[in-house]
Amino acid sequence: ESVYLNGEWLAPEAAKVSVFDRGFLFADGIYEVVPVYHGHPFLLEDHLARLERSLAALEIANPGQAFWLDLIQQLLTRNHSQDALVYIQVTRGAEAKRSHLPQGPLQPTIFASVSAMPVHWDVPTPVKVTLLDDIRWLRCDIKSISLLGNIMLKQQAQACGALEPLLHRNGLVTEGASSNYFAVKDGAIYTAPTDHLILPGITRMWVLKLAKELAIPVHEQAFSVADLAQLDELFLTSSSREVQPIGQIDDIIIGQGGCGEITERLVHAFHASKRQLSAQ
Ligand code: PLP
Numbered sequence: 001e002s003v004y005l006n007g008e009w010l011a012p013e014a015a016k017v018s019v020f021d022r023g024f025l026f027a028d029g030i031y032e033v034v035p036v037y038h039g040h041p042f043l044l045e046d047h048l049a050r051l052e053r054s055l056a057a058l059e060i061a062n063p064g065q066a067f068w069l070d071l072i073q074q075l076l077t078r079n080h081s082q083d084a085l086v087y088i089q090v091t092r093g094a095e096a097k098r099s100h101l102p103q104g105p106l107q108p109t110i111f112a113s114v115s116a117m118p119v120h121w122d123v124p125t126p127v128k129v130t131l132l133d134d135i136r137w138l139r140c141d142i143k144s145i146s147l148l149g150n151i152m153l154k155q156q157a158q159a160c161g162a163l164e165p166l167l168h169r170n171g172l173v174t175e176g177a178s179s180n181y182f183a184v185k186d187g188a189i190y191t192a193p194t195d196h197l198i199l200p201g202i203t204r205m206w207v208l209k210l211a212k213e214l215a216i217p218v219h220e221q222a223f224s225v226a227d228l229a230q231l232d233e234l235f236l237t238s239s240s241r242e243v244q245p246i247g248q249i250d251d252i253i254i255g256q257g258g259c260g261e262i263t264e265r266l267v268h269a270f271h272a273s274k275r276q277l278s279a280q
Helices: 022-026 044-058 065-078 148-159 202-213 225-230 261-278
Strands: 003-005 008-010 029-037 084-091 109-116 127-133 164-169 180-185 188-190 233-238 242-249
Touching: 003 065, 022 084, 029 044, 029 261, 044 065, 044 084, 044 202, 065 084, 065 109, 127 148, 148 164, 180 202, 180 225, 202 233, 202 242, 202 261, 233 261, 242 261
Parallel strands: 127 164, 127 242
Antiparallel strands: 003 008, 003 109, 029 084, 084 109, 180 188, 180 233, 233 242
């Protein structure tokens, strides 16, 4: 197994960064996760566009598209990766002493590694989620490595026996700790719009496109906490979970508690599209 750190390919245990790295001191950095199927990065252009937006938001220098393409290709080749998740992290870099304000432009710290993609079943088993107050900051659109809120919420969810928190702000569902939510009501799909309150999930965007192709009405409109008990179906999306049906929110059973019909159609459409794109 080999990881990339600042121009070098190393064994994971040999990759070391300075304690003065701003990623370590301030979580001053961003990351990206790209799914890979049969050795092909899935929706790579969209992931790179989001990576570039995250860097621009923090005013961290961007080595450019050609650099990222080459890095990912080398990472996959060196690790013989077939079905995998590529992790890329960029921090603002290390400086001589700790200071909130960066002291001039720094050399960013770039790290990349690859891990195994979880197995996906034909139709995934429905999971339970738990409703929690969205305590995170107001720039959730940036894929920041500062994930304290997400981690605390994920721990609270785990304590309730739930896979993910279902986060809400001002009565509306925002997203999960590492996923986007979709509700189905009367044959139509609802999901929060891409503003500062959610991460614009690449899987979210792809599922919206698939739904439109299947002529399922979609509304990029947040659904409310008050309506949760009346939903017909609920699912979440992410690069590692793909399309994950939800059978239960705390004590509320969604539909029959299984995988709903529209969710199942989207699970199948998702599998078909990833097979198609990775065969090219
Ligand atoms: N929302 C948050 C907060 C996330 O961390 C993630 C991914 O980890 C997502 C949504 C889903 O994004 P994607 O579909 O690009 O993996």
